[in-house]
Amino acid sequence: xxxxxxxxxxxxxxxxxxxxxxxxxxxxxxxxxxxxxxxxxxxxxxxxxxxxxxxxxxxxxxxxxxxxxxxxxxxxxxxxxxxxxxxxxxxxxxxxxxxxxxxxxxxxxxxxxxxxxxxxxxxxxxxxxxxxxxxxxxxxxxxxxxxxxxxxxxxxxxxxxxxxxxxxxxxxxxxxxxxxxxxxxxxxxxxxxxxxxxxxxxxxxxxxxxxxxxxxxxxxxxxxxxxxxxxxxxxxxxxxxxxxxxxxxxxxxxx
Amino acid sequence: xxxxxxxxxxxxxxxxxxxxxxxxxxxxxxxxxxxxxxxxxxxxxxxxxxxxxxxxxxxxxxxxxxxxxxxxxxxxxxxxxxxxxxxxxxxxxxxxxxxxxxxxxxxxxxxxxxxxxxxxxxxxxxxxxxxxxxxxxxxxxxxxxxxxxxxxxxxxxxxxxxxxxxxxxxxxxxxxxxxxxxxxxxxxxxxxxxxxxxxxxxxxxxxxxxxxxxxxxxxxxxxxxxxxxxxxxxxxxxxxxxxxxxxxxxxxxxxxxxxxxxxx
Numbered sequence: 434x435x436x437x438x439x440x441x442x443x444x445x446x447x448x449x450x451x452x453x454x455x456x457x458x459x460x461x462x463x464x465x466x467x468x469x470x471x472x473x474x475x476x477x478x479x480x481x482x483x484x485x486x487x488x489x490x491x492x493x494x495x496x497x498x499x500x501x502x503x504x505x506x507x508x509x510x511x512x513x514x515x516x517x518x519x520x521x522x523x524x525x526x527x528x529x530x531x532x533x534x535x536x537x538x539x540x541x542x543x544x545x546x547x548x549x550x551x552x553x554x555x556x557x558x559x560x561x562x563x564x565x566x567x568x569x570x571x572x573x574x575x576x577x578x579x580x581x582x583x584x585x586x587x588x589x590x591x592x593x594x595x596x597x598x599x600x601x602x603x604x605x606x607x608x609x610x611x612x613x614x615x616x617x618x619x620x621x622x623x624x625x626x627x628x629x630x631x632x633x634x635x636x637x638x639x640x641x642x643x644x645x646x647x648x649x650x651x652x653x654x655x656x657x658x659x660x661x662x663x664x665x666x667x668x669x670x671x672x673x674x675x676x677x678x679x680x681x682x683x684x685x686x687x688x
Numbered sequence: 689x690x691x692x693x694x695x696x697x698x699x700x701x702x703x704x705x706x707x708x709x710x711x712x713x714x715x716x717x718x719x720x721x722x723x724x725x726x727x728x729x730x731x732x733x734x735x736x737x738x739x740x741x742x743x744x745x746x747x748x749x750x751x752x753x754x755x756x757x758x759x760x761x762x763x764x765x766x767x768x769x770x771x772x773x774x775x776x777x778x779x780x781x782x783x784x785x786x787x788x789x790x791x792x793x794x795x796x797x798x799x800x801x802x803x804x805x806x807x808x809x810x811x812x813x814x815x816x817x818x819x820x821x822x823x824x825x826x827x828x829x830x831x832x833x834x835x836x837x838x839x840x841x842x843x844x845x846x847x848x849x850x851x852x853x854x855x856x857x858x859x860x861x862x863x864x865x866x867x868x869x870x871x872x873x874x875x876x877x878x879x880x881x882x883x884x885x886x887x888x889x890x891x892x893x894x895x896x897x898x899x900x901x902x903x904x905x906x907x908x909x910x911x912x913x914x915x916x917x918x919x920x921x922x923x924x925x926x927x928x929x930x931x932x933x934x935x936x937x938x939x940x941x942x943x944x945x946x947x948x949x950x951x952x
Contacts, residue, residue, distance in 0.1 A: 456863070470875060471876060599720065602727075603729075
């Protein structure tokens with residue numbers, strides 16, 4: 434727990450010192466304005482809640498991919514990975530604490546899009562099922578954190594993480610159905626999408642904003658958490674293996 | 689003049705070498721181009737969800753051309769790259785103007801931007817059932833090149849502005865391209881914006897060129913297409929002049945207060 438807290442507080446300082454960490458908080462309201470403009474100009478006010486929540490998912494994904502995902506690689510470049518691993522506190526607890534901090538920052542985008550929609554278009558998030566909405570957001574942030582660990586493992590292994598980071602945003606926004614439900618994609622893509630927690634999160638978030646009761650809420654929420662946990666477990670196992678190999682070969686400090 | 693062109697030629701080749709180190713043809717296609725297609729597809733799918741084919745094509749064309757603008761703005765990253773490489777103080781200390789080097793070194797981004805935008809339009813268009821009227825559609829190619837050049841000039845100007853504030857470089861890059869997406873008639877017509885935003889968008893890259901491209905698809909008279917393309921070219925020229933006028937002054941400020949070095 435101490436490692437978790439230390440990681441959380443460390444990342445807060447990193448965020449304060451690094452303006453790049455604010456990118457998703459600046460782009461989320463802009464994307465909300467863009468999506469709202471599209472649906473309103475087309476006379477589809479029924480899609481306004483979806484237009485408001487999509488940027489929140491995009492912000493969390495960006496943070497998991499870019500900031501949390503490249504955390505270990507950045508530590509390695511800055512030559513702090515060795516002392517972190519040599520310290521008695523486990524790397525996992527510090528890492529999870531740091532990612533939790535980033536996800537907490539990312540969740541601020543929810544309030545930003547709410548404010549942007551209200552200030553510019555007079556549109557608010559309809560809190561039809563507030564408890565379900567809050568639980569889904571928290572479950573999504575947890576699953577994102579799990580995914581970030583998998584990204585961290587992947588980026589440590591690859592020489593050119595930049596190419597992947599640059600390419601893995603919009604493909605997942607489409608496959609995850611963050612704004613347009615997966616049902617609009619070709620049939621053969623749907624099985625792939627159903628393996629992504631993002632598609633379950635997006636569907637569930639949309640459902641919590643509609644008036645009718647949310648069908649199968651708990652099982653769908655569990656699916657988000659289970660898929661996030663599976664991604665986390667795979668990422669953690671790979672990261673453990675990669676770091677052990679690096680320690681054995683003396684490659685921790687080399688790029 | 690010969691010396692200037694020589695500097696620009698070498699800078700362009702250095703940029704190409706950088707790019708080759710980042711992308712191979714395979715990683716460009718399987719990485720960057722896949723992202724580009726999905727980015728355009730993401731917005732076209734919104735049109736599908738709205739149940740309006742015209743809106744789908746509107747979003748598809750706008751967001752394809754945005755790719756040219758987006759890559760032009762990426763030229764902002766040049767200064768940060770030089771800083772990481774430790775060559776920024778050397779460039780500023782050299783007898784050539786840094787703006788010459790930056791404008792040429794990142795020029796491959798304008799080429800890549802135009803290529804990516806056209807490749808997105810000509811592949812995503814048919815996927816979503818959009819008609820590409822032959823031979824009118826050929827007019828899109830030169831206009832896209834002008835959009836890419838205007839965006840690149842704009843990016844070079846911004847590079848001069850953030851020269852001394854490189855910690856916000858990525859922030860400015862991403863926010864600028866999303867702002868272009870919001871303000872330049874990419875997703876909704878200019879008439880949808882409040883008048884001040886509409887006026888501002890006309891001096892930003894992409895807006896006028898995109899109008900020319902929409903004209904070409906709509907079968908508008910050639911004079912209208914040429915007029916909007918000329919406006920886009922004027923915007924390109926304006927931003928390049930602004931870059932030339934401001935860049936050296938901003939760089940010399942950094943020289944005076946020692947903020948150009950890696951650790952600064």
